[in-house]
Amino acid sequence: MSATLPEPTAAAVPASAPRSLFPFVLQLADTSLILAHRLSEWCGHGPVLEQDLAMANIALDLLGEARSYYQYAAELEDQGRTEDDLAYLRSAVEYRNPLLVEQPNGDFAHTIVRQFLFDNFHYHLLRELKDGPDAQLAAIAEKSVKEAAYHLKWSSEWVIRLGDGTEESRKRLDKAIATLWRFGGELTTPTETEKGLQATGLVPDYATLLPAMQAHAEHVFAEATVPLPTAVFAQLGGKTGRHSEHLGYLLSELQYMQRTYPGLKW
Amino acid sequence: METLEQVLTPEEQFQARIDADVRIEPKDWMPDAYRKTLIRQISQHAHSELVGMLPEGNWITRAPSLKRKSILLAKVQDEAGHGLYLYSAAETLGTTRDQMLADLHSGKAKYSSIFNYPTLSWADMGCVGWLVDGAAILNQVPLCRTSYGPYARAMVRVCKEESFHQRQGFEVMQTLCEGAPEQKAMAQEALNRWWWPTLMMFGPKDADSPNTEQSMKWRIKRFTNDELRQKFVDMMVPQAEFLGLTVPDPLVKWNEERQAYDFGEVNWDEFWAVVKGNGLCNHERLQARVDAHEEGAWVREAANAHAAKRAARGAAVAA
Numbered sequence: 347m348s349a350t351l352p353e354p355t356a357a358a359v360p361a362s363a364p365r366s367l368f369p370f371v372l373q374l375a376d377t378s379l380i381l382a383h384r385l386s387e388w389c390g391h392g393p394v395l396e397q398d399l400a401m402a403n404i405a406l407d408l409l410g411e412a413r414s415y416y417q418y419a420a421e422l423e424d425q426g427r428t429e430d431d432l433a434y435l436r437s438a439v440e441y442r443n444p445l446l447v448e449q450p451n452g453d454f455a456h457t458i459v460r461q462f463l464f465d466n467f468h469y470h471l472l473r474e475l476k477d478g479p480d481a482q483l484a485a486i487a488e489k490s491v492k493e494a495a496y497h498l499k500w501s502s503e504w505v506i507r508l509g510d511g512t513e514e515s516r517k518r519l520d521k522a523i524a525t526l527w528r529f530g531g532e533l534t535t536p537t538e539t540e541k542g543l544q545a546t547g548l549v550p551d552y553a554t555l556l557p558a559m560q561a562h563a564e565h566v567f568a569e570a571t572v573p574l575p576t577a578v579f580a581q582l583g584g585k586t587g588r589h590s591e592h593l594g595y596l597l598s599e600l601q602y603m604q605r606t607y608p609g610l611k612w
Numbered sequence: 613m614e615t616l617e618q619v620l621t622p623e624e625q626f627q628a629r630i631d632a633d634v635r636i637e638p639k640d641w642m643p644d645a646y647r648k649t650l651i652r653q654i655s656q657h658a659h660s661e662l663v664g665m666l667p668e669g670n671w672i673t674r675a676p677s678l679k680r681k682s683i684l685l686a687k688v689q690d691e692a693g694h695g696l697y698l699y700s701a702a703e704t705l706g707t708t709r710d711q712m713l714a715d716l717h718s719g720k721a722k723y724s725s726i727f728n729y730p731t732l733s734w735a736d737m738g739c740v741g742w743l744v745d746g747a748a749i750l751n752q753v754p755l756c757r758t759s760y761g762p763y764a765r766a767m768v769r770v771c772k773e774e775s776f777h778q779r780q781g782f783e784v785m786q787t788l789c790e791g792a793p794e795q796k797a798m799a800q801e802a803l804n805r806w807w808w809p810t811l812m813m814f815g816p817k818d819a820d821s822p823n824t825e826q827s828m829k830w831r832i833k834r835f836t837n838d839e840l841r842q843k844f845v846d847m848m849v850p851q852a853e854f855l856g857l858t859v860p861d862p863l864v865k866w867n868e869e870r871q872a873y874d875f876g877e878v879n880w881d882e883f884w885a886v887v888k889g890n891g892l893c894n895h896e897r898l899q900a901r902v903d904a905h906e907e908g909a910w911v912r913e914a915a916n917a918h919a920a921k922r923a924a925r926g927a928a929v930a931a
Contacts, residue, residue: 379678386672386681389688390665391900393908395696398665402689406682413678430677454911510921511914518910603676603734610792612676612734 367480368422369539370549372432373442373585375415379433380593381447381464382408383600385457393454400500404461407493414486434604438593445584446529448593455518458504459526462566465498466559467533474550502566509570516572523575531580534559540585630831635761638704646830649823650760651705652721653832655712658698659723661691662716663897667731668740676734683780684737690773697769701762717902719889724748726813728891735788735795735802741781743803743810743848749774750844751814754834782851789855796856803852804860811875812883814841845873 385405392398416429446464451457472494475487508515534552536544543549567574583589603612620628622641629636636642665688672688675681699709715721726744731737752774755767788799815821815837827833835843845864852859863876886894 383673386685389672389685390662390669390692391904393904393911395662395692395699397908397911399689399692399696402685402692406685406689409678409682409685413682416678433678454908507915507918508911511918512910514910515914515917599673602674607676607792607794610676610795612680612787612791 364480364546364548365422365424366543366546367483367548368419369442370543371415371419371422371483375412375419375432376441376443377447378408378412378415380441380443380596381460382406382412383596384447384449384451384460387451388457397454401457404493404497404500407490407497411486411490411493414489418482418486430604434601438589438597439587441584441589441593441597442587443584443593444529444532445581445590446526446532448584448590448596449526449529450592452522452525453518454504455508455515455522456526458501458508459519459522460529461497461501462505463526463530463533465494465501466562467530467555469494469498470555470558470562471550471552474555478548478550480548498562502562505566505572506570509567509572519570519572523572527575527578528581531578532582532585535580535582537585627829630759630829633757633759633831635764636759637761645826646832647705649827649830649832650763651702651707651712653827654698654702654705654763655707655715656722656724658695658702658712659716659721660727661695661698663723663727663901665691665695666897666900667727667729667893668737670731671734671737674734675737680737680784687741687777687780690777694766694770694773697766701766704762713905717898717905719898722887724813725883725886725891726809727897728886728894729805729809730893732805733798733802735785735798736806738781738784738788738799739802739806741777741779742785742851743781743806744813745774745778745781746848747810747813747844749778750840750847757831757834759831785855785857789857799855800857803857807860808878808882809886811841811844811878812886814838814844816880816883842872845875849873 382405385401385408388398388401389405390398392401412433413429416432419432420427420429446460449456449460469491472487472491476484476491478484478487505519508519510516534556536552540549540552544551563574584593623643626636626640626642626646629640636646668684668688668691672681672685675684699712702712703709712721716723726747731740749771752767752771756764756771758764758767785799788795818824818836818838821837824833824836828836849859849864861876863874865874867874885891889895
């Protein structure tokens with residue numbers, strides 16, 4: 347019997363790619379996908395055509411980013427799963443997105459507050475990741491950070507317009523803040539997995555992101571003439587698979603085709 | 613010696629320019645009826661892009677793969693973009709987007725009836741791209757040479773994107789037809805529903821199309837409804853055969869003498885019923901647009917109020 351060498355695989359994982367990054371990359375993927383899904387629900391229903399376009403645009407950026415993460419996660423996992431297997435064929439408790447991004451669109455003010463909280467974290471995170479030690483993650487972040495900078499500009503401008511707009515827009519903004527601010531804290535509260543990766547330096551320490559995030563939020567809220575909410579209890583859970591009730595419904599739509607027609611090519 | 617301007621009435625000069633294929637531009641003199649016809653046609657086209665986002669938007673959240681989801685979302689977003697430049701083109705004729713939207717919402721302005729049909733399966737995303745965008749392209753390619761400059765220029769870009777949309781629709785169909793039996797059945801079922809409504813997209817028969825003759829004379833339109841419908845059938849029947857699908861019309865047959873396909877009669881009762889508002893989705897499509905507009909009012913007001921405050925502060929600083 348002759349010994350055979352293992353066949354080289356097409357998508358060979360670079361030797362440096364640490365398998366331990368898998369759950370973190372998957373978390374990034376789920377986060378971008380679920381928020382893209384929510385934003386895409388606006389398509390055709392936006393308050394004005396230009397903003398319909400803007401939200402579809404942001405959804406597309408996030409979807410593209412999610413695909414890059416899923417593809418990388420599939421490589422890291424190396425179990426033969428594809429981007430679609432990861433995105434479509436897991437149960438709700440296996441999704442690792444923070445609670446914030448699965449919250450329903452609500453009115454435009456809710457969508458804006460959700461987006462602002464996410465963008466302010468996302469942009470600052472990507473700025474660190476693009477200079478991080480993992481080459482593939484850095485490359486994805488390098489591409490995405492330019493998009494995220496635009497997203498943050500867009501949502502910041504809308505916080506300002508709604509805060510310093512009309513009495514009604516201010517009332518709606520206040521209500522959205524009261525509903526959603528409690529979900530912002532999860533973004534920068536590391537899970538045990540994240541803490542482990544932060545200790546190795548693969549993932550930035552979120553505490554280092556906070557000053558820039560805080561400074562930006564202070565600036566935007568001052569312009570919006572809205573007091574910046576402080577010391578809100580942080581709802582945690584999504585990143586460890588404990589989701590709100592909203593996720594199940596979202597997934598039943600997202601996964602409908604893959605679940606109804608298993609194993610087919612589309 | 614008399615110049616042409618002295619001999620010819622403005623109307624005659626206008627027609628002479630049209631006949632010489634010289635583009636009409638916003639500041640040029642034009643007959644009121646020409647202006648009205650164009651506003652009607654361009655705004656109807658813009659509204660179609662806007663309402664057309666809804667049947668496809670219906671499947672964005674359920675698209676079967678990440679790749680398909682990205683393509684579909686990008687396509688629907690393109691349609692919003694088309695709406696935007698078509699509204700802008702219409703505004704050069706002296707109307708406003710607000711006015712056009714008010715006419716859409718009140719039911720005064722029409723949009724393409726095809727969007728009053730429901731999208732019931734993923735294969736509908738294939739059929740909408742392949743058939744509906746295919747029909748739209750046949751209607752629209754001649755508009756790149758239409759006599760009104762801003763409309764013609766907008767259409768050049770629209771057509772480029774539409775032809776990409778059509779290819780992706782065909783590719784969705786092809787993937788289904790090469791897939792599992794249930795996928796092919798899904799494709800055939802969708803074709804059965806979309807075939808006749810797409811033939812209706814070219815409008816009533818020439819004999820029943822009151823605007824065609826004048827529009828042809830003004831070179832707003834360059835082919836009649838029946839001519840375009842024939843072209844469409846001639847283009848699509850071989851494509852359906854290539855896919856292994858059957859067009860749901862037993863009378864479709866190649867006519868050697870005419871070098872074209874014969875085909876059956878469109879159900880004109882259905883056509884007029886949908887035009888008059890009695891299609892399955894007329895009510896909900898229009899209501900979705902009205903709701904988006906009404907629910908967005910406070911957002912638009914906030915943006916305007918904020919812009920006014922900024923402008924006032926800017927003025928105060930400048931003073």
